[in-house]
Amino acid sequence: MKTFAEFGLEAKVLQAITELGFEESTPIQDKSIPIALTGSDLIGQAQTGTGKTAAFGIPLINKIPVTEERIVALIMTPTRELAIQVAEEIGKLTRFKGLRSLPIYGGQEIGRQIRALKKKPQIIIGTPGRLLDHINRKTIRLDDVATVVLDEADEMLDMGFMDDITSILSLVPEARQTMLFSATMPPNIQKLAQQFLKNPEHVSVIPKQVTAPLIDQAYIEVHERQKFDALSRLLDMESPELAIIFGRTKRRVDELSEALQKRGYTADGLHGDLSQNQRDNVMRKFRDGSIDVLVATDVAARGLDVSGVTHVINFDLPQDPESYVHRIGRTGRAGKEGTAWSFVTPREIDHLHFIEKVTRQKISKKPLPSIAEAIEGKQRVTAERLIELVQNETINEYKAIAIQLLEQYDSVNLLASAIKLITGEKKDVNIELTPEDPIRAKKRRPDVRTNGRRFSGGPFGSGNRSGGGPRGRSDGNRGGYNRSGSGSSGGGYNRDRDRDGQGRGRGEGRSEVRRPRPE
Ligand SMILES: Nc1ncnc2c1ncn2[C@@H]1O[C@H](COP(=O)(O)OP(=O)(O)OP(=O)(O)O)[C@@H](O)[C@H]1O
Numbered sequence: 001m002k003t004f005a006e007f008g009l010e011a012k013v014l015q016a017i018t019e020l021g022f023e024e025s026t027p028i029q030d031k032s033i034p035i036a037l038t039g040s041d042l043i044g045q046a047q048t049g050t051g052k053t054a055a056f057g058i059p060l061i062n063k064i065p066v067t068e069e070r071i072v073a074l075i076m077t078p079t080r081e082l083a084i085q086v087a088e089e090i091g092k093l094t095r096f097k098g099l100r101s102l103p104i105y106g107g108q109e110i111g112r113q114i115r116a117l118k119k120k121p122q123i124i125i126g127t128p129g130r131l132l133d134h135i136n137r138k139t140i141r142l143d144d145v146a147t148v149v150l151d152e153a154d155e156m157l158d159m160g161f162m163d164d165i166t167s168i169l170s171l172v173p174e175a176r177q178t179m180l181f182s183a184t185m186p187p188n189i190q191k192l193a194q195q196f197l198k199n200p201e202h203v204s205v206i207p208k209q210v211t212a213p214l215i216d217q218a219y220i221e222v223h224e225r226q227k228f229d230a231l232s233r234l235l236d237m238e239s240p241e242l243a244i245i246f247g248r249t250k251r252r253v254d255e256l257s258e259a260l261q262k263r264g265y266t267a268d269g270l271h272g273d274l275s276q277n278q279r280d281n282v283m284r285k286f287r288d289g290s291i292d293v294l295v296a297t298d299v300a301a302r303g304l305d306v307s308g309v310t311h312v313i314n315f316d317l318p319q320d321p322e323s324y325v326h327r328i329g330r331t332g333r334a335g336k337e338g339t340a341w342s343f344v345t346p347r348e349i350d351h352l353h354f355i356e357k358v359t360r361q362k363i364s365k366k367p368l369p370s371i372a373e374a375i376e377g378k379q380r381v382t383a384e385r386l387i388e389l390v391q392n393e394t395i396n397e398y399k400a401i402a403i404q405l406l407e408q409y410d411s412v413n414l415l416a417s418a419i420k421l422i423t424g425e426k427k428d429v430n431i432e433l434t435p436e437d438p439i440r441a442k443k444r445r446p447d448v449r450t451n452g453r454r455f456s457g458g459p460f461g462s463g464n465r466s467g468g469g470p471r472g473r474s475d476g477n478r479g480g481y482n483r484s485g486s487g488s489s490g491g492g493y494n495r496d497r498d499r500d501g502q503g504r505g506r507g508e509g510r511s512e513v514r515r516p517r518p519e
């Protein structure tokens with residue numbers, strides 16, 4: 001790995017990188033930054049949590065003159081939370097250089113954004129719908145944009161943002177640098193690349209598996225009706241620092257977060273039907289640790305970087321392998337380890353195998369945690385908390401009563417009772433969740449691989465600079481499995497993403513966006 005000083009960056013950009021605590025560049029940064037600095041178009045693929053944001057952010061910031069007063073860089077993200085997060089990271093990277101960057105996303109009062117735009121930001125980070133809204137109001141002009149980044153490019157395409165992106169990019173001068181980034185690059189990304197990029201360089205640092213290497217992956221076979229008890233046992237047994245639990249639908253997320261709260265966990269839910277205020281609050285609470293379980297739809301699957309997330313649990317399996325890769329990638333980031341669990345109902349086993357096949361990753365089967373394991377887990381946490389207190393806190397004011405109690409009672413009994421008290425009995429509330437239909441792995445067509453060899457290598461096809469691994473026939477097939485849901489009771493499969501467009505026949509996030517069928 002290189003040090004950042006070797007890229008020949010401006011001193012103020014280097015200073016910001018140092019301030020962020022980055023000592024060496026990650027592999028994707030290593031390969032992308034020099035290419036991006038030349039101004040060439042770029043397609044960058046690297047595992048989740050490996051620093052793609054800085055890989056495009058650093059060169060983008062480096063090339064903008066501080067005296068610039070026009071919007072010269074545009075970064076698009078599929079969700080609002082991601083726009084906010086990327087804007088924060090860009091903000092940190094421009095701290096010393098003093099550029100102005102601004103997130104533009106739906107759900108936030110437009111007047112406030114218009115006022116912020118008057119401060120002449122050079123860098124806009126936005127979701128497509130709200131960007132178009134500003135373009136139509138003429139509060140954003142793209143005539144001077146010289147750099148465009150599509151973060152989570154494949155997701156933007158899958159969400160049906162192609163039309164929006166086409167409209168937006170038609171307003172950006174041709175002589176621009178365009179970069180696409182994602183951990184997954186399904187073959188259909190070519191469509192996007194052909195249309196919007198000029199002789200792009202492909203940078204891929206996906207080794208054998210597309211899933212991030214430090215994530216321990218396991219699944220538990222469980223019936224739909226057992227899922228909630230399995231979840232509480234798992235949470236007790238594992239005692240995550242922070243956990244994200246993915247549910248299939250908005251209803252599921254609502255029911256699940258409420259159920260967890262009733263059982264005494266500090267949990268809250270995130271999905272596209274909440275107001276942006278509510279969404280911001282939930283994210284803030286999760287980031288500052290005032291809740292330790294975030295229950296979410298796929299709206300939280302892409303890009304979110306919250307330090308301390310030790311566990312991801314797929315309460316419901318995701319519909320497609322990409323989603324699996326991104327969901328579990330919310331843990332095991334920036335060199336840290338993480339654990340991903342998936343609940344699989346008996347009828348979904350085939351679908352799990354499909355995910356394994358496409359991700360080229362074996363997911364090991366583990367038994368349902370027993371009640372004893374759950375209790376043991378909770379007691380372990382209590383003991384750890386006690387030890388921490390003994391070692392680090394002032395407890396003098398409790399000592400008198402401790403001495404008094406010890407004179408009267410046996411020390412082991414006394415401590416055991418204290419542990420029981422702190423551990424707390426699980427609130428035995430009866431929980432009934434509305435069942436979801438299983439995800440069906442439909443028969444796959446033999447091979448629908450596109451002929452774009454540059455992207456071959458399966459749905460996660462690497463550009464193959466350093467990619468590799470076996471290329472099974474079915475690996476090339478994204479088209480044959482069920483992606484538009486099985487019409488389950490209550491909404492079916494719900495691609496919960498942000499489609500913020502206004503006045504274009506779209507509800508503000510209410511719509512149950514269904515993934516277009518690839519056929
Ligand atoms: N060179 C570096 N050294 C140390 N930490 C880094 C470095 N580059 C990035 N990071 C940190 O790693 C974390 C993950 O980075 P980032 O969110 O950019 O990953 P990503 O590749 O975009 O992941 P995803 O595919 O999930 O979007 C962030 O917290 C970021 O600050």
Ligand SMILES: [Mg+2]
Binds near residue numbers: 052151303
């Ligand atoms: Mg990212």
